[in-house]
Structure formats: C-alpha cells, structure tokens
Amino acid sequence: MKINILDTHKLYMEMMKLSENRRYDYFDENFLKPFAPVFERTRMPRNPEALSCLSLTGKDKIAENMLVQLVDKNVWHEAHKAIELAVYTLKDTGIKLPEEITLGIFLGDPDKLSQSEGYTGVGSVPGYIQIIIAPNSQNLQKINACIAHEFHHNVLFNNVKWDFMNVTLSQYLAVEGLAESFASFLYGDVFIGPWVTGVSGADLERTREIIEKNLDVSGFMEVRKYIFGDHPMIPESDVLGIPFCGGYATGYHAVQALLLKTHKSIVEATKDFVDGVDVVKQSGYFNI
Structure with missing residues (x-):
C-alpha cells in the first residue's frame, strides 16, 4: 500500500506567510483538493468551517502553538507508523485493503471540537483519512488510535457497499x-x-x-x-x-x-x- 502523509506542517507555515485574503484559495488548493473525492462522495461542503478547522485568519499565534505541539510529538511520522501497523494487522485476512491512502492532519477549532476532547476524524471514503485536532496533552496521546479507527472505516467501505438510503x-x-x-x-x-x-x-x-x-x-x-x-x-x-x-x-x-x-x-x-x-x-x- 502506498501511504501519503500530507506535509500540513509545511503547508500551514507557507499559508501563514500569505495575506489573509489569499489564504482560502491556498487552503482549498493545497489542503482540500487532495481530498476532493471525499467531498464529492459525501457531499460535505468543501471548506475549513465544515471540517471544524481552526480559522485561517486571526489565529496565527494559536496555529503556531498548535504546530509546535504536533512537531514535538512527531505526529506526521507517527501517523505513517499507525497506518503501517493497521495494514500489518489486516493483511492476509481476505479483506481487501485500499491500494493507496492519503492522510492529512488539520488544525482544529477547540470550541467546535469541545465535546470530543478537541479532535475528530473522517475516513468513510476509501483511500482518504482526515484528522482534525486542536492538540492538547490528552488528545495527542489518542491520535494514533483515531487514525486506526478511520483506517478501519477505509477498509470496511472498500469491501462493503454502503447504501445511505437503506442503511440500518x-x-x-x-x-x-x-x-x-x-x-x-x-x-x-x-x-x-x-x-x-x-x-x-x-x-x-x-x-x-x-x-x-x-x-x-x-x-x-x-x-x-x-x-x-x-x-x-x-x-x-x-x-x-x-x-x-x-x-x-x-x-x-x-x-x-x-x-x-x-x-x-x-x-x-x-x-x-x-x-x-x-x-x-x-x-x-x-x-x-
């Protein structure tokens, strides 16, 4: 399986150098476009607000602090390892795995995510996983388990036809x-x-x-x-x-x-x- 971990640390740092009026286009092109099939399949609005992301404007200091916490925990490397472990666990089981996974870690709005300890994930479309996190000491320990949860969704929906009109x-x-x-x-x-x-x-x-x-x-x-x-x-x-x-x-x-x-x-x-x-x-x- 090919594993693509989007370098969102680099992307956020580049985005914050831009004037605020250019950031939404940058975010759409670099953060959201790689997940275009997710938005098409789920009909979820393709914008940071729908994902409960941190505001792209007026929050630079908060974003920088969040990125420091993610870097300290080496979350992008850990995410790769989490998927490798999940793949190892499910290989040779007769369950068809996606051929490729693209994963993005997005900065989350702590207020919008307050009921879920500041983090959540999206993984219902095979081949794509999005983790949205407002990092803190509690949820940083759980991010790999969240990735495993979303990877399992990827695998399940790669094997089971999901009929939203008739799902029980x-x-x-x-x-x-x-x-x-x-x-x-x-x-x-x-x-x-x-x-x-x-x-x-x-x-x-x-x-x-x-x-x-x-x-x-x-x-x-x-x-x-x-x-x-x-x-x-x-x-x-x-x-x-x-x-x-x-x-x-x-x-x-x-x-x-x-x-x-x-x-x-x-x-x-x-x-x-x-x-x-x-x-x-x-x-x-x-x-x-």
Missing part, C-alpha cells in the same frame, strides 16, 4: 463499534475516543434500551439520530433522549460483547461483517 441502525452501530474496537485492540482501552468514554452508567443503559427497539430503522437521516444523539448536527426537534454520540458508545460495547461471547478477534469479526453477518444482532448485547 444495526449496520451503522457495527461500523462504528468495529472501528473503535480495532483501535482499542491496537492501542489499548485507555486510548479509545470520547465518543465511547463519554457515555456510561445510566446514560449508556438508557441509550441501549432506546436503540435495541429500533435496530431495523433504516435510512441515514433516521439512523443518524440514534448514532449521534444530542449532537450539533442533529436538530433539537429530532433528539431522542440519546446523549452526544450515544450510538458510537453502544456500537462499541455491542462489538465488545460479541468478541467476549464468540471468542473471535476483532479481525475475524470484521471479516464476518464484510461477509454479511449482522454482528450487532448476534452480539448478545441487546435483549432481542
């Missing part, structure tokens, strides 16, 4: 639960994301009760209410009593229950899903 809640839970279980397998539970750790106890139990009655709900616009919960992208009128990213947490725990029940590895569970098995319904996590 059970399928979407599996996609997120398998990805985070893959990340925890590679890096340990301590590095799993806030989309899992942020929902526990009574909140998790309530979410499970709501979701288990609706596993066959289909269509992305309906399914997302259960996955994202009380999330900025979900209109207040559509919130179902599920906390922020409650579906992510539920999917993770369902997959963990499956692994415990079947004694299968996360790689074997991934292959089962690729082969059409409804791993969430077979997990034993739900009273169905």
Whole structure:
C-alpha cells in the first residue's frame, strides 16, 4: 500500500506567510483538493468551517502553538507508523485493503471540537483519512488510535457497499463499534475516543434500551439520530433522549460483547461483517 502523509506542517507555515485574503484559495488548493473525492462522495461542503478547522485568519499565534505541539510529538511520522501497523494487522485476512491512502492532519477549532476532547476524524471514503485536532496533552496521546479507527472505516467501505438510503441502525452501530474496537485492540482501552468514554452508567443503559427497539430503522437521516444523539448536527426537534454520540458508545460495547461471547478477534469479526453477518444482532448485547 502506498501511504501519503500530507506535509500540513509545511503547508500551514507557507499559508501563514500569505495575506489573509489569499489564504482560502491556498487552503482549498493545497489542503482540500487532495481530498476532493471525499467531498464529492459525501457531499460535505468543501471548506475549513465544515471540517471544524481552526480559522485561517486571526489565529496565527494559536496555529503556531498548535504546530509546535504536533512537531514535538512527531505526529506526521507517527501517523505513517499507525497506518503501517493497521495494514500489518489486516493483511492476509481476505479483506481487501485500499491500494493507496492519503492522510492529512488539520488544525482544529477547540470550541467546535469541545465535546470530543478537541479532535475528530473522517475516513468513510476509501483511500482518504482526515484528522482534525486542536492538540492538547490528552488528545495527542489518542491520535494514533483515531487514525486506526478511520483506517478501519477505509477498509470496511472498500469491501462493503454502503447504501445511505437503506442503511440500518444495526449496520451503522457495527461500523462504528468495529472501528473503535480495532483501535482499542491496537492501542489499548485507555486510548479509545470520547465518543465511547463519554457515555456510561445510566446514560449508556438508557441509550441501549432506546436503540435495541429500533435496530431495523433504516435510512441515514433516521439512523443518524440514534448514532449521534444530542449532537450539533442533529436538530433539537429530532433528539431522542440519546446523549452526544450515544450510538458510537453502544456500537462499541455491542462489538465488545460479541468478541467476549464468540471468542473471535476483532479481525475475524470484521471479516464476518464484510461477509454479511449482522454482528450487532448476534452480539448478545441487546435483549432481542
């Protein structure tokens, strides 16, 4: 597999030398154009705001400080190693891997990312991974696990036809639960994301009760209410009593229950899903 890690450190330093009125064009050409298929496939707006990136203007000192933190952790080199480890783990499994990966690390807006510990990722289009991070001591330790999560999405969608019009809640839970279980397998539970750790106890139990009655709900616009919960992208009128990213947490725990029940590895569970098995319904996590 060819691994392309975009040198966003160099690109940010070059961009900040430009006058502010030239920066959006520069950002689009150098940061976003390499990910054009992502925007085309997902219909996500092609701009830094849609990605929760740090403002391109008026934030140079903040950007410089963020870049120093990323350089200190050698995150671009670490990102390459993270993908190599993920590839090594999934090779020779009968699961088709993308032939090429392009990964970009973008500076994030700490306010927009406040509910997710200052970082997030995008990896649903095979061959492309975007990590958006407002670095801090907590999330810098988790960036490789986030890359593993998004790489797993890359692999899954390279093998499974994803029909947004008809995707079921059970399928979407599996996609997120398998990805985070893959990340925890590679890096340990301590590095799993806030989309899992942020929902526990009574909140998790309530979410499970709501979701288990609706596993066959289909269509992305309906399914997302259960996955994202009380999330900025979900209109207040559509919130179902599920906390922020409650579906992510539920999917993770369902997959963990499956692994415990079947004694299968996360790689074997991934292959089962690729082969059409409804791993969430077979997990034993739900009273169905």
